[in-house]
Amino acid sequence: MQIRSGEGGFGAFHIAAHEALIRACAEGEGPPDGPQKAPAILSRHAPLAAVMTDFYVKVQDEDRETLYPSEALRRALQADRSRRS
Numbered sequence: 001m002q003i004r005s006g007e008g009g010f011g012a013f014h015i016a017a018h019e020a021l022i023r024a025c026a027e028g029e030g031p032p033d034g035p036q037k038a039p040a041i042l043s044r045h046a047p048l049a050a051v052m053t054d055f056y057v058k059v060q061d062e063d064r065e066t067l068y069p070s071e072a073l074r075r076a077l078q079a080d081r082s083r084r085s
Helices: 012-026 038-061 070-084
Strands: none
Touching: 012 038, 038 070
16 A cells, blocks of 8 residues: 655645545555554554544534444454454
């Protein structure tokens, strides 16, 4: 996977690239090369990060009364525990 960020800071392109990376890892795509342990950390936490990213986007851009995704987080945690067992 090749993700390139925009020039300097957290511009719209950088945020979109970050969200795309999280989504791709959550869906099972291998993370980009990086420090030795980084790919395992990204793969493991991407499903939770994807749920929280969706929540933050909805709260910030759509509806400040968006419900906290406790059930989706619970499912992601259960899936993580199943993979590690």
